[in-house]
Each structure stands twice: as structure tokens, then as C-alpha cells.
Amino acid sequence: MPEEITGDGAFRVLVADDNEVAQRLCKRVLEKAGYPVLIAADGLQAVDIALNQRPAMILMDVAMPGIDGLEAMRRIKAEIPAMPIVIASAHSMASDRERFLAAGADNVLSKPFKLSDLITIVAQLAAAR
Amino acid sequence: MAQDGSLTAVKTAAGARSATTLWPLRTFHPARGGEASGELPGTGPLRRGSTSWTGTLVRRGTPFAALAAVFAVQALASAEPVVAFPLYLTVVLLVSLQQDRAESVAVAIVAAIALLIRPLATAGQAADVAPAVLLSAVLVAVAVAMNELTRHSREAAAAAQQRVDDLAASERRLRATLESAAVGLALAGPDGTLLETNEPLAVVLGRSREALLGTSLADVTADSDREALAGGLELLGGGDIVRWDADIHVVRPDASLLPVGLFMARLPNPISGDESLLVQLADISARTHADSLRDCVAAVRQVVVSSAGLDGALPQLLRTFCGYLGWDVAQYWAVDSDQRAMRVHNAWNASGEALDGFLDASRTEAVVQGTGLIGRVWRSGVLGAEEDLNDVNDYERLAVAQSAGLRSVVAFPVVAGGEAVGVIELASVRARGLQDDEVTMLVTAGVEIGQFIRRTEIAQALRRSEADHRAIYERSPIGIARISSGGEILEANPALLLMLEHDEETMRASAWPDLLRAYDQAAARQHKAPFLAGISDGRSVQVRAATGAGKWLWLQLTATSIPDASGRPEHVLVMIEDVTAVRETSDKLAEALEAQRDANVNLEKIDRTKSEFLSIVSHEFRTALTGIQGFSELIRDGGLEPDEVRAYGGYIFNDAERVNRLIGDMLDLDRMESGRMSMRATDVDVNDLLMEAISRAAPSAVSVEFKSDLDPRLPVVTGDRDRLIQVISNLVNNAVKYSPEGGTVTLSSRVEGQFGLVSVSDTGIGIPQDEISHVFERFRRVRSGAAQSIPGTGLGLTIVKQIVEMHGGKIWVESAVGHGSSFHFTIPLVAEDAKTLQLRHA
Known part of the structure; x- marks a missing residue:
């Protein structure tokens, strides 16, 4: 995938994932595309950063220690309903996707993912803003 | 009434002579016959016709005029009293014969005075006066004596006349009584020869009075009763009895028999010494007819009540109709099973072989509804009769009936449930009319017989039903017990005894109570009512019970209470089935089902575990692959620093190693678990x-x-x-x-x-x-x-x-x-x- 810088530097993305490899991958790809990245390693941390640092969107894993990604999303949406949250999960059955959308996710990204898919999703949300 | 009274009196004056037996005829009704005593003689024997005053005056004055004439002649002739005395005596005698005592004495006294006047007036000597006085006394004495004599003779004559009159009146009354009596009365000689009869008697006997005189009672008596009559006459004649009565039949000139009540009483004649008989004959045909109808109805009822079925009752019924009502032939026609014709079902011949031909002809006859006498009665359901077969043409067996000498036929329906199920036909060789009461009686009998048929049919159906139920009870493979409301066994069918291997005695004594206890325990476990409560619901309870031979069975008891007429449970019917085999099979089935269910639960659990496991494993793999795929994509796309490539290669290696470990662990686990x-x-x-x-x-x-x-x-x-x-x-x-x-x-x-x-x-x-x-x-x-x-x-x-x-x-x-x-x-x-x-x- 040819790297394109689509981000304007102001569209900050919070990556909430307990898997360090996933954190690094997302951070590397998104920053390269021009989106500053914040990292949270579990659900509670994600809520904390989302409310205090107000990223432009959140890329949220589900299976995390403490509160899971869905609970974190619920808490964040309760405070900032307009916060775009994309669920990025290795739970990738069709029923899971429906479940996440029903829980309030703005989009769903199944792991493992193509890097272009990640960037497209983020770019779409950035454009919509 | 009058003759009844007299007869009653005759009876009360048992043994009296005939004179005394006749007097009560007159004296029994003093109001009407009162003249007998009211006009007894003694007061005015000469009061015949009414005499006028002048007549009386002339009659009473005439003797005095005669005396005056005699006195005048004596005075003119200056005759001696002795000379005039015969004349005076003549006058006095005549008057004494004619007049009563006062008049004749008065005339005698006047004559005496006339005799005395001259001797006294001439103042003759005592010798002259004395004869005159004597003569006067003689006159008065003669007058008195003659008068007494006359009176006595008159009284005697009057009494004689009175007796004659009384006798004549009595005779008249007796005659009137005889004639006015509704019963036939007659006087007969000791041998039964009729001496005198009244009109009713002649009517009863169907002959004129004249023809009857001199006829013997035996001549008009039916042959069958003649011997009895002779016996009665002999008894009366021998003086053993004074009265005799009997119901006999008399023969009328047309040879028909008439039932009569005959009463005879000995009637001694005090004058002649000959004995005669008072004969009383009453037509009792109406009474006999009514009696026979009544007796017939009673006999029919008796037969109907005492018979078990129509076949047994019919011969007696037909015989009854013939015997009591005097019919010669009786036949019962019954409707065929296909309802299309009637045929003779039973017949009775009360007369003789002469009628067998008619009965044979009837036996082969099939009567269709509406035709002939029988067919008409069948269709209409009302009694029909042919009083004289010579005047009919719509009768099925006319020719054969006529040749058998039958004259009258009557047929009446046997009605059951509103329709004729049979017809009873009666036939007689005599032409006989049917009276209303006989019609009524026959129709009633038909209804009663019909009801009887209906009853016997119902009874037969009941018996059949009872037998069917009994057979079910006896042969049922299911055990059936009838239990009192107190729980005691009343009856156990063979199947139950066989099933439980008990005889009736041990069944009653021990097996049944044990079974009841088991039932109640089982019911209690199943939260059902004990045996004797709520038994009417017909629910089943299964109990375990040992047989007499010690074999254990599963028994299913189903109890149903049988209420009596008032709705209270009278007894309980318990069905007992040996469900051991079923029960064992179902137990096995239940076990198998249970095992199957457990297996299913395990399978479901395994299935669930498996899909959960799959979901978890795929998550783990995808998580590991996320790094491998992402970083390898970065490396592939190039443009990286060598340090970056090395670092990313490390990530990829680690995750790949992890995937490998995962696979190894999973395989280990699977091997261990399997x-x-x-x-x-x-x-x-x-x-x-x-x-x-x-x-x-x-x-x-x-x-x-x-x-x-x-x-x-x-x-x-x-x-x-x-x-x-x-x-x-x-x-x-x-x-x-x-x-x-x-x-x-x-x-x-x-x-x-x-x-x-x-x-x-x-x-x-x-x-x-x-x-x-x-x-x-x-x-x-x-x-x-x-x-x-x-x-x-x-x-x-x-x-x-x-x-x-x-x-x-x-x-x-x-x-x-x-x-x-x-x-x-x-x-x-x-x-x-x-x-x-x-x-x-x-």
C-alpha cells in the first residue's frame, strides 16, 4: 500500500488495545497517514483518555482487561455522544459485527485487517467531521 | 218388591203352613192393604146404601101406624085384649125382625100400652087387667128376644160375608202380585208340573201361559240341568227341605239356552192337604253375561300376570276367551317379522273336530293389511265383527268358515305401543250379536295383552342385556370387583381371582384388604384421594401387589362408584388390570429416555463448549494474526528503515511462535481429553x-x-x-x-x-x-x-x-x-x- 498522508495533524485517534503488537501496528500506520495517535491499554484507561483528551475518534478493541471495549464505549458515548468509535475486534463473526453496531459503534473493523481498510475508515470519519 | 218381601217372609216363617205363608202377602203392606183390619165388621152391618129422612120416617112410623090400626079395630070391636094380642104380636115380631133393638122395644112398649089401655080405661076388675098386663109383658119380652135373635143371626151372616170378601181381596192381591212381579212365578205340583204361571215366567220360557199349563219344569230344562232339577224336586217332595234354588239353563222353543235362577219352595195346602210348589224363575242371562265378561277379564289378567312370555300365555288366553265367553274357536294372528303379513301364531279349538278344517285353512293364510276382517282390524286397530257370516263377503276364509258351520266372528287388535302387533279372532257356530260391554271387554283385553307383550319384550331385552353384562363380567380378561361402599368385596370375577391367584375366600379375607391398603398408600403418594373417598372419578392408581403364589404384579385399579336410585354411591366397581408387563416396559423406556436425555444434555453441553471453544480459539488466532498480517504488509509495501524491518520481523516471529504454541497446546489438550x-x-x-x-x-x-x-x-x-x-x-x-x-x-x-x-x-x-x-x-x-x-x-x-x-x-x-x-x-x-x-x- 503506498503511503499517503491524508490526516491534517489535528484528527487525533485514540487506539485502545491490550495487545502491544496491535498498539504498535496501529500507531505506526495512522501516524504515517498523518493522524496523531493516543494509546490506551485497557477499557478504563480508554474512557479516561477519551474524556480528558478528547480525541477525534477512537479505535476500540473489545477483549480487554478490566472493563471491555463495549462497556468503555457505552461510558464514553454517555458523556460524548458524538464521539466516533470504531470497534476493532478479533471477534469477527457476522453476528459479532451486528452486536457491536447495535451497541452503538460507528463502524467495525475486523482483525486482522488490511492497513488500507484502517486508513479508509479513519479518513472517512475525518472527512465527515 | 212385593214378591221379594213375600219371599223374605216365607223364609223367615220357615216350616209354616201355607195359610200363614199367604197372609203375609196381604199384611206386609199395611198402608195399601190396611182395609183388611180397618173394615172389620161390628158397627153397621145394614148400612147398605143411603136412606132418606122420609124413608126412615116412613120405615120407623109404619109399625106405629100398624099398632094404631090394630088398636082402632080393637076399640071399634070392643074386643078383648086376648083377641087383639095376636095382631100386636105379629107387628112386634115383624118390627123385631126388621128394626134394631130400640125401635122394636119401643114398638113393643107401644103395643103393650095399647093392650093395657082398654082394661085400664074400663076400670075393670083386676081379673080383667091381669091378662092384659101379662100379654103386654109377653109382647115386650118377645120383642126383646126376637130382637136379640135377629141381631145374632145378622152378625153371623155379616161375619161370613166378610170372610168371603177378604179371601177374594187376598186372591186379587196375590194375583196382581204374581202378574206384576218381574220374575217368573208359578205354582207347580210336587212333580214340577206347572199349575199356574205368571206372564213373566211365560216370557222367560218363550211360550204362552196356556201352553205352559200342565207342562213339567223338566220339559223346559236343558238336558245338562235336568238331573239337578229332578234331585231338587225329590228333596222338596221328601220334605227334607222347604226351599231349593239353583242356576240352570232352560230351553226356549228355538232351542236356545237361557240361564235362569230357579227357586222353588214347598207350599202346603191346609185345605186339601196336597202340597204344591211355588216356582220362581229369573232370567239371569244379563248377570251371567256380565259375570262371564268380568271373569274373563280376571282370567286374562291372571294369565298375563303369571306367564313369563307370550308363547306360554297364548294357549291359556285363547282358551280363556272360548271358555268364558262361549266362543268355539280362538286364534292369535301375529305380524310377520317383515311386517308385511299376519299369520296364525296360535289357535284353540273349544268345540270339536268339525272346526279343524277352518283352523287348518287359517294356518296357511297370510293376511295382508287392510283386506278381510283380520286385515281391517290390523290396519284400523279397532275391533271388528261379522255377526252373521251368511251376510258377508269380505271375510278371508268365508267358504271354509261357512262349511265348518261358523256363523259369527269377532276380531280385536292386540295393541302395543300404539299399534296392532297382533289380532285375536274368535268365532262361533251360533249367530251371536256383540254387546257393548263385551266389545269393551275384548278391546280392554287386547290392550292388556299388548302391554303384556311389551312388558315381556322389555323383560327379555333386560334379561339379554343382563346376560350380556354377566358374560362380560365373567369372561372379561380384566379383573372386575364389586365393592360395598364400606370397602368390602361383594363379588370378584373369575379373571380377578385368576390374576391374583386367590380363591374367593382368601380374596375377601386378606388379598382385597391388602390391595386396598396398597391403593390408599399409592394414592397418598400421588396426592390422590384414598379408595373410599372420591371414588367416583374413575381415576386410575397403580399399585404393587403379591399374588397368592407370591408373584409380584403391578396392578392398575380404576374405581367407579355406582350410585343407587337416590344418587348415593351404592357400591363401587373396580377394574383391575395386570399392567406388570407394560409397567416394566415403561420403566425400561423411562430409564432409556432418562439416559438419552442425559446424553442429550451432555451433547448440548459439549456442543456449546465446542462452539465457545471455537470462538475463543479463532479470537486468539486472529489476535495473533493481526500483528503478523499488519507488519508483514508494512514490510511488503517497503519504504521502511532497516531497524523498522528488523523490529517488525521480531513481532511477526513472536506472534507466529505464539500461534504455533497455541496449536501445539490445543493438540495436546485434544489428545489428552480424547x-x-x-x-x-x-x-x-x-x-x-x-x-x-x-x-x-x-x-x-x-x-x-x-x-x-x-x-x-x-x-x-x-x-x-x-x-x-x-x-x-x-x-x-x-x-x-x-x-x-x-x-x-x-x-x-x-x-x-x-x-x-x-x-x-x-x-x-x-x-x-x-x-x-x-x-x-x-x-x-x-x-x-x-x-x-x-x-x-x-x-x-x-x-x-x-x-x-x-x-x-x-x-x-x-x-x-x-x-x-x-x-x-x-x-x-x-x-x-x-x-x-x-x-x-x-
């Missing part, structure tokens, strides 16, 4: 293994302090050395992984009874209480914040547990959050060979 894991049983020194584990882990875990507390008495055990190393190193690695810097990991061993006990304790983060029970489940890694970065497949502890259990030991964990965890496992000290291990696991 029993395909092979164990190599050798002697293992557990303490050695523990020391090896420490020495292997220590170099990479510099921040942790290792301690050991090993029991030297722990003997060598039998086990798979490699697997046991896997267990210990897994537990040690976990302990290191979850221990903070400066933590302590302690390995200990000791002997606990038949087991060696190994413990691996850390001073790490500990496991939350709610997670402890899940630590040995697959992919149940503790995901606390501190543990998040600790890699693992999540299958390690599950595999450890499997290996421990395969060796016959147990594994468990004690932990407190913040204080660390202790994993303990046991291993049997008694050596078990590999095969046992293998088997145990399988």
Missing part, C-alpha cells in the same frame, strides 16, 4: 524435577527469588517424567509471570498419606475470588491490569490439570489478591502402571 495421549510411565523423583525447574527458570527470572522446601522422605513415584516436568515448569513460569519484582516463588513437597503433595507459591498479584474456580478452564487468563502484558495461550493450566489427573492426582489453587497464589497438586505414592493410568484416563 485419551489418545500416550504416557511413558517411569520412576520419577519429584524432588529432582522441582530442583531442575528452579535451575531452569532462575536465569531468566532474575527479579524473583526462588525457595524450595522439599521433603526428602518423598519416595520415587511412577509417572511420565516429561509430562510432570511440563506441569511443574508451567506452574513455575506462571508464578514468575505474575510475580512483581522482588517476589518470591516457593516450591515445596511433602508426603500426605498415600500421596505426594507438591506446591508452587508466589507472592504475586493473586487471583480474584470469582476467577479462582475458572483458572483451570481453557483461555481463562486472568486479565487484570498487571497481567495484561503477560503472554500465554490460556491453555497451560488446563493442560496441567489434565496431566495431574492422568497421574491419579488432584490440582487446586489457593489465592488472595495482592498476596499471591499457591498451586497444589498431588501424585499417588502407590505405583500405578502405565496401563492403569491410560485406562483411568480413558
Whole structure:
């Protein structure tokens, strides 16, 4: 995938994932595309950063220690309903996707993912803003 | 009335002579016959006709005129009293004969005065006066004497006349009585010859009075009764009895017989000394007719009441009609089963062979509804009669009936349920009319016989039904018992006795009460009512019961109460079925079903576990693949710094290794769980293994302090050395992984009874209480914040547990959050060979 810088530097993305490899991958790809990245390693941390640092969107894993990604999303949406949250999960059955959308996710990204898919999703949300 | 009264009197004056028997005829009704005493003589015997005053004056004056004339002649002739005396005497005598005492005495006195006047007037001598006085006295005396004499003779004549008059009146009254009597009365000689008859008697006998005179009673009596009559006459004549009566038949000139009541009384004649008979004959045909009708009805009822069925009753019924009503032939016509014709069902011949031809002809006849006498009666349902067969043409067997000499026929329906089911035909060789009462009687009899037929049909149906039910009861393969409302057995059918292998006596004495107790216990267990309460609901209860031979059966009891007429339970019907075979089969089925259900539950659980497992495994794989795919994509697309490429290659390698481990663990686990894991049983020194584990882990875990507390008495055990190393190193690695810097990991061993006990304790983060029970489940890694970065497949502890259990030991964990965890496992000290291990696991 040819790297394109689509981000304007102001569209900050919070990556909430307990898997360090996933954190690094997302951070590397998104920053390269021009989106500053914040990292949270579990659900509670994600809520904390989302409310205090107000990223432009959140890329949220589900299976995390403490509160899971869905609970974190619920808490964040309760405070900032307009916060775009994309669920990025290795739970990738069709029923899971429906479940996440029903829980309030703005989009769903199944792991493992193509890097272009990640960037497209983020770019779409950035454009919509 | 009059003759009745007289007859009553005759009876009360038993043995009296005929004179006394006749007087009451007159005196019985004093109001009408009162003249007998009211006009007795004694007052005015000469009061014949009414005499005028002048007549009386002339009659009474004439003697005095005669006396005056005699006196005048005597005076003119100056005759002596003696001379005139005969004249005076003549006058006095005449007057005395004619007149009453006062008049004749008065005339005598006047004559005496006339005799005395001259001697007294001439003042003659006493000698002259004395003869005159004597003569005067003679005159008066003659007058008085004559008068008495005359009176006496008159009275005697009057009395004689009176007797004659009375006799004549009595005769008239007797005659009138005879004639006016409604019954026939007659006087007869001792031999029964009729001397005198009244008109009713002549009417009864159907002859004129004149013709009857001189006829003997025996001549008009029916042959059958003549002997009886002769006997009666003989008895009366012999003086043994004074009265005789009997019901006999008399023969009328047309040879018909008439039933009469005959009464005869001896009537002695005091004058002649001859005895005669008072004969009374009454037509009792009406009474006899009514009696026979009544008796016939009674006889029909008697037959109907005492008979069991129509076939038995019919001959008697037909005989009854002939016998009581005087018919010669009786036949019963019954409707065919196809309802299309009537045929003779039964016949009775009361007369003789002459009528057999008619009966034979009837027997072959099939009567169609509406034609002929029988057919018309059948259709109309009302009585029909042909009083004279000579005047009919619509009669089925006219020719044969006529040739048999039959004259009259009557047919009446036997009505059951509103329609004629049969017709009874009666025929007579005499032409006989039918009177209303006989018609009524026959129709009534027809209805009664019809009702009887209906009743017997119902009774037969009932008997059949009863027999059917009895057969069901007797032959039913199901046991049936009839129980009193008190629970005692009243009746048990053969099937029940056979089923329970009891005779009736032991059944009643012990088996049934036992069964009832069992029923009540079973009912109580099933929350049902005991046997004698709520028995009407027909619910079933199964009980276990022993037979007389000691065999145990499952019996199903179904009780139904049978109410009496007032609705109270009178007795209970209990159906008892041997459901042993069914029950055993169903028990087996239930067991099989239960097992199936358990298997299904297990399958479902396995299925669920499997899909859960799949979901978890795919998640783990995808998580690992996320790094591999992402970083390999970055490397592929190029444009990276060499350091970056090296770092990303490391990530990819680690994750690939992790995927490989996952696969290996999963395969191990699967082999262990499916029993395909092979164990190599050798002697293992557990303490050695523990020391090896420490020495292997220590170099990479510099921040942790290792301690050991090993029991030297722990003997060598039998086990798979490699697997046991896997267990210990897994537990040690976990302990290191979850221990903070400066933590302590302690390995200990000791002997606990038949087991060696190994413990691996850390001073790490500990496991939350709610997670402890899940630590040995697959992919149940503790995901606390501190543990998040600790890699693992999540299958390690599950595999450890499997290996421990395969060796016959147990594994468990004690932990407190913040204080660390202790994993303990046991291993049997008694050596078990590999095969046992293998088997145990399988």
C-alpha cells in the first residue's frame, strides 16, 4: 500500500488495545497517514483518555482487561455522544459485527485487517467531521 | 218388591203352613192393604146404601101406624085384649125382625100400652087387667128376644160375608202380585208340573201361559240341568227341605239356552192337604253375561300376570276367551317379522273336530293389511265383527268358515305401543250379536295383552342385556370387583381371582384388604384421594401387589362408584388390570429416555463448549494474526528503515511462535481429553524435577527469588517424567509471570498419606475470588491490569490439570489478591502402571 498522508495533524485517534503488537501496528500506520495517535491499554484507561483528551475518534478493541471495549464505549458515548468509535475486534463473526453496531459503534473493523481498510475508515470519519 | 218381601217372609216363617205363608202377602203392606183390619165388621152391618129422612120416617112410623090400626079395630070391636094380642104380636115380631133393638122395644112398649089401655080405661076388675098386663109383658119380652135373635143371626151372616170378601181381596192381591212381579212365578205340583204361571215366567220360557199349563219344569230344562232339577224336586217332595234354588239353563222353543235362577219352595195346602210348589224363575242371562265378561277379564289378567312370555300365555288366553265367553274357536294372528303379513301364531279349538278344517285353512293364510276382517282390524286397530257370516263377503276364509258351520266372528287388535302387533279372532257356530260391554271387554283385553307383550319384550331385552353384562363380567380378561361402599368385596370375577391367584375366600379375607391398603398408600403418594373417598372419578392408581403364589404384579385399579336410585354411591366397581408387563416396559423406556436425555444434555453441553471453544480459539488466532498480517504488509509495501524491518520481523516471529504454541497446546489438550495421549510411565523423583525447574527458570527470572522446601522422605513415584516436568515448569513460569519484582516463588513437597503433595507459591498479584474456580478452564487468563502484558495461550493450566489427573492426582489453587497464589497438586505414592493410568484416563 503506498503511503499517503491524508490526516491534517489535528484528527487525533485514540487506539485502545491490550495487545502491544496491535498498539504498535496501529500507531505506526495512522501516524504515517498523518493522524496523531493516543494509546490506551485497557477499557478504563480508554474512557479516561477519551474524556480528558478528547480525541477525534477512537479505535476500540473489545477483549480487554478490566472493563471491555463495549462497556468503555457505552461510558464514553454517555458523556460524548458524538464521539466516533470504531470497534476493532478479533471477534469477527457476522453476528459479532451486528452486536457491536447495535451497541452503538460507528463502524467495525475486523482483525486482522488490511492497513488500507484502517486508513479508509479513519479518513472517512475525518472527512465527515 | 212385593214378591221379594213375600219371599223374605216365607223364609223367615220357615216350616209354616201355607195359610200363614199367604197372609203375609196381604199384611206386609199395611198402608195399601190396611182395609183388611180397618173394615172389620161390628158397627153397621145394614148400612147398605143411603136412606132418606122420609124413608126412615116412613120405615120407623109404619109399625106405629100398624099398632094404631090394630088398636082402632080393637076399640071399634070392643074386643078383648086376648083377641087383639095376636095382631100386636105379629107387628112386634115383624118390627123385631126388621128394626134394631130400640125401635122394636119401643114398638113393643107401644103395643103393650095399647093392650093395657082398654082394661085400664074400663076400670075393670083386676081379673080383667091381669091378662092384659101379662100379654103386654109377653109382647115386650118377645120383642126383646126376637130382637136379640135377629141381631145374632145378622152378625153371623155379616161375619161370613166378610170372610168371603177378604179371601177374594187376598186372591186379587196375590194375583196382581204374581202378574206384576218381574220374575217368573208359578205354582207347580210336587212333580214340577206347572199349575199356574205368571206372564213373566211365560216370557222367560218363550211360550204362552196356556201352553205352559200342565207342562213339567223338566220339559223346559236343558238336558245338562235336568238331573239337578229332578234331585231338587225329590228333596222338596221328601220334605227334607222347604226351599231349593239353583242356576240352570232352560230351553226356549228355538232351542236356545237361557240361564235362569230357579227357586222353588214347598207350599202346603191346609185345605186339601196336597202340597204344591211355588216356582220362581229369573232370567239371569244379563248377570251371567256380565259375570262371564268380568271373569274373563280376571282370567286374562291372571294369565298375563303369571306367564313369563307370550308363547306360554297364548294357549291359556285363547282358551280363556272360548271358555268364558262361549266362543268355539280362538286364534292369535301375529305380524310377520317383515311386517308385511299376519299369520296364525296360535289357535284353540273349544268345540270339536268339525272346526279343524277352518283352523287348518287359517294356518296357511297370510293376511295382508287392510283386506278381510283380520286385515281391517290390523290396519284400523279397532275391533271388528261379522255377526252373521251368511251376510258377508269380505271375510278371508268365508267358504271354509261357512262349511265348518261358523256363523259369527269377532276380531280385536292386540295393541302395543300404539299399534296392532297382533289380532285375536274368535268365532262361533251360533249367530251371536256383540254387546257393548263385551266389545269393551275384548278391546280392554287386547290392550292388556299388548302391554303384556311389551312388558315381556322389555323383560327379555333386560334379561339379554343382563346376560350380556354377566358374560362380560365373567369372561372379561380384566379383573372386575364389586365393592360395598364400606370397602368390602361383594363379588370378584373369575379373571380377578385368576390374576391374583386367590380363591374367593382368601380374596375377601386378606388379598382385597391388602390391595386396598396398597391403593390408599399409592394414592397418598400421588396426592390422590384414598379408595373410599372420591371414588367416583374413575381415576386410575397403580399399585404393587403379591399374588397368592407370591408373584409380584403391578396392578392398575380404576374405581367407579355406582350410585343407587337416590344418587348415593351404592357400591363401587373396580377394574383391575395386570399392567406388570407394560409397567416394566415403561420403566425400561423411562430409564432409556432418562439416559438419552442425559446424553442429550451432555451433547448440548459439549456442543456449546465446542462452539465457545471455537470462538475463543479463532479470537486468539486472529489476535495473533493481526500483528503478523499488519507488519508483514508494512514490510511488503517497503519504504521502511532497516531497524523498522528488523523490529517488525521480531513481532511477526513472536506472534507466529505464539500461534504455533497455541496449536501445539490445543493438540495436546485434544489428545489428552480424547485419551489418545500416550504416557511413558517411569520412576520419577519429584524432588529432582522441582530442583531442575528452579535451575531452569532462575536465569531468566532474575527479579524473583526462588525457595524450595522439599521433603526428602518423598519416595520415587511412577509417572511420565516429561509430562510432570511440563506441569511443574508451567506452574513455575506462571508464578514468575505474575510475580512483581522482588517476589518470591516457593516450591515445596511433602508426603500426605498415600500421596505426594507438591506446591508452587508466589507472592504475586493473586487471583480474584470469582476467577479462582475458572483458572483451570481453557483461555481463562486472568486479565487484570498487571497481567495484561503477560503472554500465554490460556491453555497451560488446563493442560496441567489434565496431566495431574492422568497421574491419579488432584490440582487446586489457593489465592488472595495482592498476596499471591499457591498451586497444589498431588501424585499417588502407590505405583500405578502405565496401563492403569491410560485406562483411568480413558
